Amino acid sequence: MNANPKSLKREILSSIRKALLELGNATKAELSDKLEISFPTISKFLLQMEKDGEIRSVGLDESSGGRRAKRYAYNPEHMLGLAVFLEKTETNYTIFNCMGEVKEQGKAPSVLVDSGINLLTKFIEEIMATNSSKIHSIAIGVPGSVDNGKIFYMPGYEEYHDFDIKGYYEDYFSIPVVVENDMNAAILGFNYNNRMKDDQSLIYLYFGHNGPGAGFMINGDVVRGKTFFAGEVSFVPQYSERNFGQALENGSRINEEAGSKDYQIDPISRLVASFTAIINPHTVIFCNDEIEKEMLNKITIGSSKYIPAEHLPELTISDWKKDYLYGLQKLCLDFMIMNNDI
Amino acid sequence: MNANPKSLKREILSSIRKALLELGNATKAELSDKLEISFPTISKFLLQMEKDGEIRSVGLDESSGGRRAKRYAYNPEHMLGLAVFLEKTETNYTIFNCMGEVKEQGKAPSVLVDSGINLLTKFIEEIMATNSSKIHSIAIGVPGSVDNGKIFYMPGYEEYHDFDIKGYYEDYFSIPVVVENDMNAAILGFNYNNRMKDDQSLIYLYFGHNGPGAGFMINGDVVRGKTFFAGEVSFVPQYSERNFGQALENGSRINEEAGSKDYQIDPISRLVASFTAIINPHTVIFCNDEIEKEMLNKITIGSSKYIPAEHLPELTISDWKKDYLYGLQKLCLDFMIMNNDI
DNA sequence: ATCACTTATTAAAGTGATTTAATAAGTCTA
DNA sequence: TAGACTTATTAAATCACTTTAATAAGTGAT
Numbered sequence: 001m002n003a004n005p006k007s008l009k010r011e012i013l014s015s016i017r018k019a020l021l022e023l024g025n026a027t028k029a030e031l032s033d034k035l036e037i038s039f040p041t042i043s044k045f046l047l048q049m050e051k052d053g054e055i056r057s058v059g060l061d062e063s064s065g066g067r068r069a070k071r072y073a074y075n076p077e078h079m080l081g082l083a084v085f086l087e088k089t090e091t092n093y094t095i096f097n098c099m100g101e102v103k104e105q106g107k108a109p110s111v112l113v114d115s116g117i118n119l120l121t122k123f124i125e126e127i128m129a130t131n132s133s134k135i136h137s138i139a140i141g142v143p144g145s146v147d148n149g150k151i152f153y154m155p156g157y158e159e160y161h162d163f164d165i166k167g168y169y170e171d172y173f174s175i176p177v178v179v180e181n182d183m184n185a186a187i188l189g190f191n192y193n194n195r196m197k198d199d200q201s202l203i204y205l206y207f208g209h210n211g212p213g214a215g216f217m218i219n220g221d222v223v224r225g226k227t228f229f230a231g232e233v234s235f236v237p238q239y240s241e242r243n244f245g246q247a248l249e250n251g252s253r254i255n256e257e258a259g260s261k262d263y264q265i266d267p268i269s270r271l272v273a274s275f276t277a278i279i280n281p282h283t284v285i286f287c288n289d290e291i292e293k294e295m296l297n298k299i300t301i302g303s304s305k306y307i308p309a310e311h312l313p314e315l316t317i318s319d320w321k322k323d324y325l326y327g328l329q330k331l332c333l334d335f336m337i338m339n340n341d342i
Numbered sequence: 343m344n345a346n347p348k349s350l351k352r353e354i355l356s357s358i359r360k361a362l363l364e365l366g367n368a369t370k371a372e373l374s375d376k377l378e379i380s381f382p383t384i385s386k387f388l389l390q391m392e393k394d395g396e397i398r399s400v401g402l403d404e405s406s407g408g409r410r411a412k413r414y415a416y417n418p419e420h421m422l423g424l425a426v427f428l429e430k431t432e433t434n435y436t437i438f439n440c441m442g443e444v445k446e447q448g449k450a451p452s453v454l455v456d457s458g459i460n461l462l463t464k465f466i467e468e469i470m471a472t473n474s475s476k477i478h479s480i481a482i483g484v485p486g487s488v489d490n491g492k493i494f495y496m497p498g499y500e501e502y503h504d505f506d507i508k509g510y511y512e513d514y515f516s517i518p519v520v521v522e523n524d525m526n527a528a529i530l531g532f533n534y535n536n537r538m539k540d541d542q543s544l545i546y547l548y549f550g551h552n553g554p555g556a557g558f559m560i561n562g563d564v565v566r567g568k569t570f571f572a573g574e575v576s577f578v579p580q581y582s583e584r585n586f587g588q589a590l591e592n593g594s595r596i597n598e599e600a601g602s603k604d605y606q607i608d609p610i611s612r613l614v615a616s617f618t619a620i621i622n623p624h625t626v627i628f629c630n631d632e633i634e635k636e637m638l639n640k641i642t643i644g645s646s647k648y649i650p651a652e653h654l655p656e657l658t659i660s661d662w663k664k665d666y667l668y669g670l671q672k673l674c675l676d677f678m679i680m681n682n683d684i
Numbered sequence: 685a686t687c688a689c690t691t692a693t694t695a696a697a698g699t700g701a702t703t704t705a706a707t708a709a710g711t712c713t714a
Numbered sequence: 715t716a717g718a719c720t721t722a723t724t725a726a727a728t729c730a731c732t733t734t735a736a737t738a739a740g741t742g743a744t
Contacts, residue, residue, distance in 0.1 A: 003353040003379060004731065008346075009700075029722075037346065038702050043723070066721025067709040201567065216621065219563045225543065225622025229653040235619035237612040237648050240581045244619075270579040274616055277577035277586075279558065280567025306579050311571040347701060347730055354731090371692075380732050385693075408691030409739040 010338075012037060016045055017054075017074070017337045021098055025058055025073035046072060054078045074098060080134045081332030082127060083325060084120075085141035085182065086112055088156070091123065095131060096329055098336065104131070116159055121172070128173065137176040137335040139328040140165060141185045145228035149179045152228050176335040182324055183215030183231065184222045189327030190285055190318055191217060201281040203313070205233070205271075206320065207290050211245050218279060238270045261295065269302025272312065276303070281313045287320040352680075354379060358387055359396075359416070359679045363440055367400055367415035388414060396420045416440060422476045423674030424469060425667060426462075427483035427524065428454055430498070433465065437473060438671055440678065446473070454499055459507075463514070470515065479518040479677040481670040482507060483527045487570035491521045494570050518677040524666055525557030525573065526564045531669030532627055532660055533559060543623040545655070547575070547613075548662065549632050553587050560621060580612045603637065611644025614654065618645070623655045629662040 015035050020026060023034075028046060032039045049055045056075050060068040076097040084093045087110060094105040106127075111119040128135060142165075144154025149166025169177040180188075187204045196202070197220075204215040214231040216223035223230045234245025247267035275281055286296070296315045303312050357377050362368060365376075370388060374381045391397045398417050402410040418439040426435045429452060436447040448469075453461040470477060484507075486496025491508020511519040522530075529546045538544070539562075546557040556573040558565035565572045576587025589609035617623055628638070638657045645654050 003350055003357060003377070006700095006732090008350060008731095012701090027722090039722090040703090040724080041701055044701090063709095063711060064721075065711060066719080067711090067723080069722060201565070214620075218560045218565055218621075221561045221563065223543070223560055223621055225653075226624045226655060227622060227653045229618060229649075230620065230622040232619050232622075232653075235649050236616050238579060240583075243648065274578050275620070276571060277574050278556075278572065278617070278620060279560075279565055280569060280572035280574075282568045306585065307571075307577050311567075311569045311574075313568060350701095351730075369692090381692090382694080382733090383731055386731090405739095405741060406691075407741060408689075409693080409741090411692060 012041065012045060014338045016042070016049070020055065020072065020074040021337070025071050027061060027069040027071050029069060052078075076101065077134075079136040079336050080131065081137050081139065081329060081336060082124070082131075082135050083139045083141070083328035083332060084124065085324065085328065086110070086120070087143060088112060091120075093123075093127060094325060094329075095127070095135065096332075098333060100326070100329055100333075112157055117163065117165075117168070121169075124169070124173070135175065137178070137332045138169060138173065139185075139332040139335075140169075140177065140179045141182050141324060141328050142179060143182050145224070146179050146181050146184075147224070147228070149177070151179070178331045178335055180328070180331060181215070183213065184217075184224075185327030185331065186320055186323040187215045187217045187222065187285075187327065188330050189323035189325065191220075192330040193323060193326045196282075200283070201279055203275055203281050203284045204320075204323075205284055206287050207248065212248060216279075218281075233271060236271060236274060238267055238274075244271055262298070265295070265298045265302050268299050270306065272299060272303040272315070273306035276307050276311055276313060280311060284313045284315050285318050285323075286315065288317050289320070291317060293317065354383065354387060356680045358384070358391070362397065362414065362416040363679070367413050369403060369411040369413050371411060394420075418443065419476075421478040421678050422473060423479050423481065423671060423678060424466070424473075424477050425481045425483070425670035425674060426466065427527075427666065427670065428452070428462070429485060430454060433462075435465075435469060436667060436671075437469070437477065438674075440675060442668070442671055442675075458501055459505065459510070463511075466511070466515070477517065479520070479674045480511060480515065481527075481674040481677075482511075482519065482521045483524050483666060483670050484521060485524050487566070488521050488523050488526075489566070489570065491519070493521070520673045520677055522670070522673060523557070525555065526559075526566075527669030527673065528662055528665040529557045529559045529564065529627075529669065530672050531665035531667065533562075534672040535665060535668045538624075542625070543621055544625050544627065545617055545623050546627045546662075546665075548629050549590065554590060558621075560623075575613060578613060578616060580609055580616075586613055604640070607637070607640045607644050610641050612648065614641060614645040614657070615648035618649045618653055618655060622653060625656045625658060627658055627660050627665075630659050631662070633659060635659065 016031060019031055019034055028039060028042050032042045046055060050057070054075055055072045058071050058073045061071055062068070076099040078098070080095050080097055080103060082093065082095050084091065089110055091108045091111050092105070095103045097103060108123060111123055113119065124138065142151060142154060144157070145152040150162060150164040151160045152162070154160050165179045166177045183204055187202055190204065191200060191202060199220045200217065201219060202217045206213060211234045214233045216230055234243065236244045238244050238247055244267055248264060272284060275284065296317065300312065300315060358373060361373055361376055370381060370384050373379070374384045388397060392399070396417055397414050400413050400415045403413055404410070418441040420440070422437050422439055422445060424435060424437050426433065431452055433450045433453050434447070437445045439445060450465060453465055455461065466480065484493060484496060486499070487494040492504060492506045493502045496502050507521045508519045525546055529544055532546065533542060533544060541562045542559065543561060544559045548555060553576045556575045558572055576585065578586045580586050580589055586609055590606060614626060617626065638659065642654065642657055
C-alpha cells in the first residue's frame with residue numbers, strides 16, 4: 001500500500017507521459033480533461049517537463065473562437081531504451097526511443113557461454129558507454145523461465161539458474177532493468193503492436209526445433225504457472241495413445257517424404273479445441289516461418305469438429321522475432337514512463 | 343486514470359478498513375507503520391471512524407516502557423452485506439457482517455420463473471425492509487454467464503439475457519451490487535477462505551447433472567473468455583474418438599451396475615494433465631459431494647503418467663456450497679471496504 | 685517521590701493538488 | 715477600431731497529507 005502525495009506526483013507525471021505518447025500531442029486543456037487532473041496542475045507539470053526537455057511546444061491550435069491553445073508533444077529522444085535478447089547462437093540488441101523508433105541495432109556472438117554473466121556485462125557496458133546518459137532502462141529477453149527478474153530455469157545453461165539478473169544489473173547500472181522470457185515478451189509485443197484491449201486472452205503457439213510450446217496471456221497477464229510449466233503443450237493428451245508432441249512427431253515421420261503438413265492439422269485442431277474449452281482465448285497466434293495462411297483455414301475447419309465455431313479463437317500469423325522485440329521495447333517503455341525520479 | 347486528493351482519501355480509508363479487518367485490531371502506530379501513512383493522518387481518520395461508530399477502542403496495550411497505546415478494532419456490525427443465490431429449485435440468502443459472521447439466513451422458492459425480475463425484486467425488498475439501513479451492498483450469484491453485472495447467458499432462462507441486473511438494482515436500492523456466476527464465486531470463495539496468495543491459479547472442477555464444467559482463476563483473476571465459454575471442459579478432445587464429456591458418460595453406461603467410478607480416473611487424469619501442460623495451476627478443487635479422497639490419489643497417479651509429477655497441481659476437495667457463499671460474501675465485503683462515500 | 689527515559693498524542697509548519705477568481709490573448713461584429 | 719465574447723493562462727485561496735517539533739502520559743531507577 002502506498003497512499004501519499006509523493007505517489008500522487010509520480011502517478012500524475014506518468015499519466016501525462018502516457019497520454020502524450022498515446023495521443024501524439026495535446027493541449028493542456030485536453031490533458032486536464034482526459035486525465036481528470038486540474039488545469040493548474042497540468043500546467044505546472046508541463047512547465048517543468050518543458051524545462052527538462054522532455055516535451056516541446058509544437059505550435060498553436062486554430063482558434064475555436066478565443067485565445068489559441070498551445071499544443072505540446074513528447075520529445076521522443078529524451079529517453080532511450082535498450083533491449084537485449086540472448087539466444088543460443090547470437091546476441092541482438094536495439095536502442096530505441098519512446099516512439100518505438102529504433103536508433104541503433106547490432107549483433108554479437110552469443111554471450112550464453114560457460115563463463116557466466118561477465119560477457120553479457122561487458123557487452124552491455126560497451127553499449128552504455130557510447131550512448132551514456134540517454135538510456136533510461138534495459139530489457140533483457142532470455143530463452144528460459146524468469147521469475148521476477150530471476151532466471152528460474154534455462155535449459156542447457158544451468159549456471160544461470162537462480163541468478164537475479166534484474167537485481168544485479170539494476171545495482172550495476174543504476175537504471176531499471178526488466179528480464180522476460182522470450183515467448184512472454186513476444187505475446188506482450190503482439191498485444192501492444194496490434195493495439196488490442198488490455199484484458200485479452202492470447203496464446204502464442206510455436207513448434208520449434210526442440211518440440212512445441214506456447215506462451216499465454218490471460219486477462220492481459222502473462223501466465224507462468226506453479227512451476228513455470230505453463231505452455232508445455234506437447235504434454236497435452238490428445239489421442240488414446242499419443243499426446244500433442246507425439247502426434248506432431250509421429251505424423252512427421254510417416255509423412256516425411258510427402259512434404260505435406262496435413263498430418264499436423266488434426267493435432268493442432270485438437271489443441272485449439274482444448275484451449276477453447278478451457279480458457280476460451282480471443283486469439284491464437286502462429287509463427288510466420290512455421291505455418292501458412294492456408295493451413296489456418298484447415299485448422300479452423302478442423303477445430304469446429306470439436307467445438308461450436310462461434311466460440312473458437314481468431315487464428316492469426318505473426319512475425320515472432322518482431323513481436324519479441326516489440327515486447328521488450330514495451331517492457332522498457334513501461335518502466336521509463338512509470339518509474340522515474342523527481 | 344484517477345489521480346487527485348479525493349481518491350487519496352478514499353484509498354486511505356479503505357486501506358485502514360482492510361488492515362483493521364485483516365489484523366483484527368491495531369494501534370495507530372501499527373497502522374501508520376504497516377500502511378506507510380503518517381501518524382497524524384491515521385489519527386484523524388480513526389477519530390472520524392470512531393465518531394461514526396465504525397471502529398471501537400478495545401483497551402490499552404501493555405506498556406513497552408512508555409505511555410500505553412490505545413488499541414482499536416473494527417465494529418463488525420457497522421456494515422452488513424446481503425448475498426442472494428438464485429438456483430433452479432430455490433433461492434437462498436444470507437446476511438453477514440464484515441467478519442463473515444452470518445447474522446441471518448433463509449430460503450425461498452426459486453425466483454427464476456417466467457415472470458422475470460419482479461419476484462426477485464420483491465424478495466430483496468422484503469429483506470431490505472427489515473434490515474433497512476445496515477445493508478451496504480448486495481451480491482447476487484446466478485447459474486449463468488455474467489459480464490460486468492449483465493447476464494450474458496443463462497441456459498433455460500432466456501428472458502434474463504442481456505439484462506443488467508447490477509445496474510438495475512444499484513439504481514433501485516442505491517447501494518453497490520455485484521453479480522457473479524456461481525462457479526466463479528466459488529473459486530473466489532475458496533481462494534479467500536483458504537487464505538491463498540492473491541496471484542494463484544486455481545481450477546474448480548465439477549461434474550454436475552448436466553455434464554461437467556470448471557471455473558478458472560488465473561493469476562488471481564477470474565477467467566471468462568472471449569465468448570464466456572471458458573470452463574466448458576466436456577469439449578476437450580481426449581481420446582481418438584471421444585472428448586472428456588463423452589468419456590465420462592460412455593464409461594458410466596458401461597459401468598452402470600458395477601458402482602465403481604474407476605472408469606472416470608483416466609479421463610480426469612488426462613484433463614488434469616491438460617490443465618498442467620497449458621496453464622500449470624497451483625490447485626485443482628473437486629466438489630465434496632462428487633468425489634472421494636481415495637479417488638484423488640488415483641487421479642494423481644493417473645496424471646503422472648502424462649506429466650512429470652513435480653509440475654502437477656495439488657488436488658483437493660472442498661464444500662462447493664460453502665465456497666460459493668464465501669465468494670459472494672467476499673465480493674460484498676470488497677465493495678463495502680472499497681466503495682464508500684465521504 | 686523525583687528524575688530520566690520511552691512512547692503516544694497533539695500542534696504547527698510545509699508541500700502539493702484543487703477550486704475559484706482574475707487576467708491575458710485572441711475572434712468576431714458593429 | 716472599439717467593444718462583446720471566447721478561450722487560455724496565471725494567481726490566490728483552500729483543502730489534505732506529511733514532516734518536524736512540542737506536549738502528555740506512562741515506566742523504572744535512585
